[in-house]
Amino acid sequence: MTATANDPTGIDLQQAARDHLWMHFTRMGAYGADHPVPIIARGEGCYLEDSGGKRYLDALAGLFAVQVGYSYGDEIGEAAAAQMRELPFYTNWSYAHPRAIELAKRIADLAPGDLNRVFFTSGGAESVEGAWKLARQFHTANGERRWKAIGRDIAYHGTSMGALSITGVPGLRQPFEPLVPQVAHVRNTNRFRRPADESEEQFTQFLLDDLEHRIHSEGPDTIAMVIMEPVQNSGGAFTPPAGYFAGVRALCDEHGILLCADEVITGFGRIGDWFASARYDIRPDIITCAKGLSSAYASIGAVIASDRIAEPFQQGDATFMHGVTFGGHPVQAAIALKNLEIMEREQLPQTVRATEDAFRATLAQLLELPIVGDLRGTGYFYALELVKDSETNATFTEEESERLLRGFLSERLYDAGIICRADDRGDPAVQISPPLVAGQQQFDEIVTILGEVLTEASRLVGH
Numbered sequence: 001m002t003a004t005a006n007d008p009t010g011i012d013l014q015q016a017a018r019d020h021l022w023m024h025f026t027r028m029g030a031y032g033a034d035h036p037v038p039i040i041a042r043g044e045g046c047y048l049e050d051s052g053g054k055r056y057l058d059a060l061a062g063l064f065a066v067q068v069g070y071s072y073g074d075e076i077g078e079a080a081a082a083q084m085r086e087l088p089f090y091t092n093w094s095y096a097h098p099r100a101i102e103l104a105k106r107i108a109d110l111a112p113g114d115l116n117r118v119f120f121t122s123g124g125a126e127s128v129e130g131a132w133k134l135a136r137q138f139h140t141a142n143g144e145r146r147w148k149a150i151g152r153d154i155a156y157h158g159t160s161m162g163a164l165s166i167t168g169v170p171g172l173r174q175p176f177e178p179l180v181p182q183v184a185h186v187r188n189t190n191r192f193r194r195p196a197d198e199s200e201e202q203f204t205q206f207l208l209d210d211l212e213h214r215i216h217s218e219g220p221d222t223i224a225m226v227i228m229e230p231v232q233n234s235g236g237a238f239t240p241p242a243g244y245f246a247g248v249r250a251l252c253d254e255h256g257i258l259l260c261a262d263e264v265i266t267g268f269g270r271i272g273d274w275f276a277s278a279r280y281d282i283r284p285d286i287i288t289c290a291k292g293l294s295s296a297y298a299s300i301g302a303v304i305a306s307d308r309i310a311e312p313f314q315q316g317d318a319t320f321m322h323g324v325t326f327g328g329h330p331v332q333a334a335i336a337l338k339n340l341e342i343m344e345r346e347q348l349p350q351t352v353r354a355t356e357d358a359f360r361a362t363l364a365q366l367l368e369l370p371i372v373g374d375l376r377g378t379g380y381f382y383a384l385e386l387v388k389d390s391e392t393n394a395t396f397t398e399e400e401s402e403r404l405l406r407g408f409l410s411e412r413l414y415d416a417g418i419i420c421r422a423d424d425r426g427d428p429a430v431q432i433s434p435p436l437v438a439g440q441q442q443f444d445e446i447v448t449i450l451g452e453v454l455t456e457a458s459r460l461v462g463h
């Protein structure tokens with residue numbers, strides 16, 4: 001890892017980072033004189049540079065977010081500066097302003113079906129919180145009391161208490177229990193290690209039976225919403241089997257349950273459509289989004305509701321009793337509008353769709369390594385599951401996984417000049433999700449670097 005230069009302000013960035021900056025989900029105690037804090041100082045295209053001048057290929061797009069890459073600061077910055085001059089802030093509490101209106105209309109135009117009402121938030125977790133509260137209040141407005149949510153095993157939906165309660169990762173939940181009560185978790189669409197003779201149709205039925213059983217055991221008329229990512233990130237890019245979302249939609253309809261598609265990652269081009277809900281014909285009542293809406297150039301997210309869900313709130317004195325100061329912030333809305341304009345101009349969702357097969361085929365070369373058991377995903381959103389033995393697909397124990405991912409891979413990948421994520425929220429996986437401006441040159445670079453590092457990792461685990 002490159003040593004860190006001082007900041008132009010004269011601050012010793014390494015020392016100040018260790019003394020003052022509390023990084024998220026980070027073992028702060030791991031940093032010291034011989035183990036510097038990685039300080040990312042600038043970016044260009046798909047590449048980042050640290051404060052010592054070393055370059056990295058960002059194969060994670062920030063955190064699955066920087067769709068346009070890092071080179072649009074001038075253009076997006078102009079839009080932000082113009083908005084700063086015109087109206088640096090106003091709120092959406094009882095007031096509208098032009099950029100929030102324009103962005104709401106733009107999102108409604110891009111969203112599938114009659115998902116026409118947009119409630120702005122500051123990020124993904126806030127969108128998930130908002131969706132759950134909206135679902136509860138929608139049912140109340142219709143004379144029903146329904147409060148529960150159903151999520152999926154290992155799925156990540158954010159860290160605020162409601163979103164965390166929906167999150168299905170035991171290690172993230174446990175330190176904060178008791179959580180918001182009465183969230184049930186059902187099977188996700190991980191098909192790796194399912195019986196070899198199971199057809200896709202049988203797998204779909206198996207998952208739908210599990211959901212149906214859970215709905216009945218919870219009591220259908222207590223459940224406000226089912227929330228699922230179209231392609232589940234945590235655990236490693238689980239795509240839905242054929243017929244799955246049609247079945248989920250049918251079960252929700254049968255029992256009067258709202259269906260929320262959490263598109264915080266999959267929204268805005270990552271899987272080759274503006275929304276994965278369109279690609280998989282999910283027909284959700286609510287979409288939650290954030291990250292790619294502004295390519296993470298701003299902290300803005302949204303809850304997008306269908307006309308049916310919005311309808312009870314458009315009558316008389318009905319009010320959705322929810323709000324955040326920064327929701328629809330004019331500067332952030334201006335940034336998101338410019339980002340969507342750039343994405344449209346550069347045809348990024350279409351490019352992802354046209355390029356995804358080439359990307360997958362390039363990544364598939366890594367399946368030859370004995371440590372790589374599975375390649376999953378779609379669009380620009382993939383995961384490689386690492387295995388102890390590619391003959392049996394046996395996975396690692398917790399200690400082995402700790403040694404492999406945290407003790408070796410995370411740091412080695414970074415040293416080798418690539419940022420992707422070694423994730424152990426499910427079985428160990430390397431997540432690959434580059435900016436949507438990446439092309440064959442970056443795909444090749446990803447495979448070259450990952451190939452070298454995973455070959456070393458294979459040796460380390462005794463292949």
Ligand SMILES: Cc1ncc(COP(=O)(O)O)c(C=O)c1O
Nearest residue numbers: 123124125156157158262264265
């Ligand atoms: C599917 C999903 N939902 C919600 C969130 C939470 O988003 P945020 O970190 O912006 O709160 C994330 C974050 O990665 C996510 O992947």
